[in-house]
Amino acid sequence: MGSSDKKEKTLPLLPLRGLLVYPSMVLHLDVGREKSVKALDQAMMKDDSLILLAxxxxxxxxxxxxxxxxxxxTVSKVRQMLKLPNGTIRVLVExxxxxxxxxxxxxxxxxxxVYRVLEEQDEADAIVEALMRSALEQFEQxxxxxKKISPETLASIVDIDEPGRLTDVIASHLPLKIKDKQDILELVSVxxxxxxxxxxxxxxxxxxxLEKKISQRVKKQMEKTQKEYYLREQMKAIQKELGDKEGRAGEVEELRNKLNQLEAPGYVLEKITKEIDRLxxxxxxxxxxxxxxxxxxWLFDIPWTQSTEDDLDIKKAQEILDTDHYGLEKAKERVLEYLAVQKLTKKLKGPILCLVGPxxxxxxSLAKSIAKSLGRKFVRISLGGVRDESEIRGHRRTYVGAMPGRIIQGMKTAGTINPVFILDEIDKMASDFRGDPASALLEVLDPEQNNTFSDHYIEIPYDLSKVMFITTANTVHTIPRPLLDRMEVLEISxxxxxxxxxxxxxxLxxxxxxxxxxxxxxxxxHEDAIIEVIRRYTREAGVRNLERQMATLSRKAAKIIVIGEKKKVVVTAKNVNQFLGKSRFRYGMAxxxxxxGAVTGLVWTAVGGDTLTIEVSVFPGKGRLTLxxxxxxxxxxxxxxxxxxxxxxxxDLKIDPEFLEKNDIHIHVPEGAIPKDGPSAGITMATALVSALTGIPVSKHVGMTGEITLRGRVLPIxxxxxxxxxxxxxxxxxxxxxxxxEKDLEDIPDSVKKDLTFIPVExxxxxLEKALVEQ
Known part of the structure; x- marks a missing residue:
């Protein structure tokens, strides 16, 4: 088949993308490729404007x-050409x-x-006619x-009587793949x-x-959920407009991104991954x-590895503690020791200190200063009145409104694994049918166990061993023994x-x-005014009331200055009552x-020490003892x-033995203290009894404390x-x-020791020898 064959000619070729042109088909094309545009130009130069479309x-x-x-x-004729503003050319081809x-x-x-025309093999016989009718019928159905082809189009196709053209027109209207369309184009036999x-x-x-059946079935289901679905889609669209991620998918994607940045032990990451998959x-x-x-x-919010760097400058720490607090030597010493060991070893389980005092x-505030001196985060929770174990250990997740316990909440607040964590009022926990919170604290405050603390809500072991726990209490007596055993008690008197x-x-x-x-x-x-306030307006072990009195002085002064009575207010011992009113306490209770029959005893109470007068009265009766x-x-x-x-x-005491049978004895304690301070009033009561029975007065300068046995021995307090x-x-x-x-005397401040004489007795x-005043 050389070019000498009269049926072979040359034509420019235009390659089509995703499109196919059948004979007798009129179609618009957009041409943009450089080669294609040149091919078009060549075609337009010829008289017949023919081009080959493949x-x-x-x-x-x-x-x-x-x-x-x-x-x-397909050899096609270019009917029209139109240049569009964007540089492409729109062409009408047939x-x-x-x-x-x-x-x-x-x-x-x-x-x-070079191309060769493929002549149609026209086989006009009965079979072709039958096939034509069948094809038309099928196409109509x-x-x-x-419903995608208009009735007009159908009407125009019905009129076609050439079988070849009919197949081409039907093929051009069907949504077929390019490969199938090409197969039809390549078939020369009609x-x-x-x-x-x-x-x-x-x-x-x-x-x-099939599609129709499915769509009918779906439609039935859809009608029910249509409204809901439509509204949900609307909501999605609104969220998208607002910049929110789409629903659950967006949420999960966000969580996975967060997980990739989380620093935590492997078992934690595994747990979070599992939960995200469930979500x-x-x-x-x-x-x-x-x-x-x-x-x-919660798992994201709790710190797993983040910690603060300890500031191990001991001198600086000492300065901070001294600046914030006057006295409290033992407690400060203990913190500085901890810092020193930390500096040498670089690792140490956090100690569990219990500050006990009125x-x-x-x-x-000492605990706050400790956090400041270490450069650590500070968290405080109060245990006063906590009576539910789940406050410490959290609720199980099956409950409505479940949440972790106070310990894990505190760790979340701190945001680091080594904060200074203060548990206030540890002596004021209660227990009832909801469990015993003090026992739940055993695990938290045991240095051997708290590296795998288990919270009911979190369920994964949590390491508390780097936390420095400081607990506070007014008295040790109400703290359960096993709990007390885990703490190092620092007395702050x-x-x-x-x-x-x-x-x-x-x-202040x-x-x-x-x-x-x-x-x-x-x-x-003035200094003497402050002493007057301490002696006559406050009676306490701490300084809370003293601070209130200082606030009162400041308020009164502010009022005087604002009214314009004076420009400067000076408070002295003489005029302090003008500001604070009548004195509330008698200085010196001796x-x-x-x-x-009256003796001054010394007792210990939760607000510090106190004096207590014990009175004994003897009168005729039958030897009864009334308390x-x-x-x-x-x-x-x-x-x-x-x-x-x-x-x-x-x-031995020169008391008539029968005197006891003829008289009743009444012991009265005007200001009875809390039952806990009991074992220190034995010698006081005995002295008061002897004084009352013998009629020998007791020295007004003497105070005493000590327990007594039946043989008269004096026991320590x-x-x-x-x-x-x-x-x-x-x-x-x-x-x-x-x-x-006697060994406890070294704890007593020198300023007190110099004014008091201590007499140790056995x-x-x-x-009696020291207390009774011989007539």
């Missing part, structure tokens, strides 16, 4: 080569006849090919089901082409009917999703008068003046005269023991420092203490 096999190829273009295409590409004669600037079209129409119709499968409307989401958020001595004076001068007064907007040139409080006052069981027993000892020693401070405040000069308590005889 389809490329793959749509995505931008610059097709010869191998990418099908060998059979397909004329099939042609096979013989060879390419040009392919650099545009394609030019297809049109009815599909009969074969009709058979192929029938096969395709059959398939298409079946598919369409993904749960419908948006399900309440379970919210529960899982909250749980995942209210207002600065336990909580009350302040002496001199310490209170320094605290008022250095901390400046703070209150600043809060009330007063400068030094507006308010001046008796003004020696008394018969009144707010007495605990321990104190009643002390009274019985003292009474029994005196009965057994009646002769606790809280000597607080008791000594109370004695000093009350103006006593001589204190009788048990011999075994037996009641020595007590």
């Amino acid at each position: 389809t490329q096999e793959k749509v995505q190829i931008e610059e097709p080569s010869i191998q990418d273009i099908y060998k059979i295409g 397909g004329l006849y099939r042609a096979r590409i013989v060879e390419y004669v040009k392919e650099d600037s545009y394609f030019e090919v 297809y049109v009815n089901v599909s 009969k074969e082409r009709l058979e192929k079209i029938l096969e395709i129409l059959n398939n298409e119709r079946e598919v369409l009917e 993904e499968k749960i419908p948006t409307a399900s309440a379970e999703g919210t529960v899982i989401r909250t749980y995942i958020d 209210p207002g001595v600065g336990k909580t 009350g302040y002496t008068e001199l310490e209170k004076l320094q605290i008022a001068k250095k901390y 007064l400046p703070k209150q003046m600043e809060e009330h907007g007063l400068s030094k040139d507006k308010l001046q409080v 008796e003004t005269e020696d008394q018969i 009144t006052g707010q007495l605990g069981d321990v104190m009643k027993e002390s009274a019985q023991a003292a009474f029994s000892y005196i009965r057994s020693k009646a002769n 606790g809280g000597l420092k607080e008791k000594s401070l109370a004695a000093h405040r009350a103006g006593l000069t001589t204190i009788i203490i048990p011999k075994d308590n 037996h009641l005889d020595q007590v």
Whole structure:
């Protein structure tokens, strides 16, 4: 087939993408590729404006080569050309006849090919006629089901009587793949082409009917959920507009991104991954999703590896502690020791300190200063009145409103794994049917166990071993023994008068003046005025009331200055009552005269030490012993023991043995203390009884503390420092203490020691010798 064959000619070729032109088909094309535009230009130069349109096999190829273009295409006439503003050309083409590409004669600037026209093999016989009718019938049914082709188009197709043209027109209207369309184009035999079209129409119709059935079934279901679905889609659209991620998918994606940045142990990451996978499968409307989401958020929020760097500068730490607090030597010392060890070892389990002392001595603020000196985060929770175990350990996740316990919440607040964590009022926890919170704390406060603390909500072991726990309590007695055993107790006793004076001068007064907007040139409080306030307007172990009195002075001064009475207010011991009113307490609780049957005892209470007068009265009766006052069981027993000892020693004490049978004895404690301070009133009661029975007065200067046995031995007591401070405040000069308590004298401030004489005794005889005033 050379070029000498009269049927072979050359034509420019235009490769089509995703499109195919059949003979007798009129179509608009947009031409933009450079080669294609040049091919068009060549075609337009010829009189007949013919061009060969062949389809490329793959749509995505931008610059097709010869191998990418099908060998059979359609010779077409260019009817119109229109240049569009964007540079592309819109062309109206009409397909004329099939042609096979013989060879390419040009392919650099545009394609030019030698082609041979493929003549249709017209087989006009009965079979073709039957196939034609069948094809038309099938096409009509297809049109009815599909609804995509207009009735006008159908009417125009029905009129076509040439079988070849009919197949081409039907093929051009069917939504076929390019490969199938090309197969039809390549069939020269009209009969074969009709058979192929029938096969395709059959398939298409079946598919369409299936689609119709499915859509009807779906429609029934949809009508129910249509409204809901529509609204949900609307909501999605709104969220998208607002910049929210789409529903659950967006949420899960966000969580996965967050997970990639999370630093945590492997088992934690595994748990979170599992929970995110569960969340993904749960419908948006399900309440379970919210529960899982909250749980995942908690796992993200708790610190797993983030820690603060300890500031191990001991001198700086000491300065911070001294600046914030006056006194409290033992507690400060313990913190500095911890820092020193930390510096040497670089690792140390956080100690568990328990600061025990009366209210207002600065336990909580000391803990804050410890956090400041270490450069750590500070978290505080109060355990006062906590009576539910789940407050400490969290609730199980199955409950509505479940959440982690206070410990895990505190860790979330801190945001680091090594904060200073203060558990306030550990002695004021209660227990009831909801469990025992003190027992739940055992795991938290045990350095051997708390590296795998288990919270019911979190469920994964959590490491608390790097936390420095500090607990505070007013008294040790109400803390359960096993819990107390896990803590290192640091006693913070009350302040002496001199310490209170320094605290008022250095901390309380400046703070209150600043809060009330007063400068030094507006308010001046003399030292003797502060001492007067300490003695006559407060009675406490701490300095809380003292601070209130300083606030009152500042308020009154502010008012005087604002009214314009004075420009500067000076407070002295003489005029302090003008600001604070009448004095509330009598300074010095010691008796003004020696008394018969009345003895000053020293007791320990939760607010520090105190003095307590025990009175004994003897009157005719039958030997009954009556005890009144707010007495605990321990104190009643002390009274019985003292009474029994005196009965057994009646002769030695020059008391008529029968005198006891003829008289009743009444012991009264006007200011009974809490039952816990009981075992220290034994010798006081015994001395008062002897004094009452013998008529010998007791020295007004003497105070005493100690327990007694039935043989008259004096047993040791606790809280000597607080008791000594109370004695000093009350103006006593001589204190009788048990011999075994001599070792505690070193805790007593020198300013107190120099005013008091301590007499250690082992037996009641020595007590009587020192306390009773011989006539």
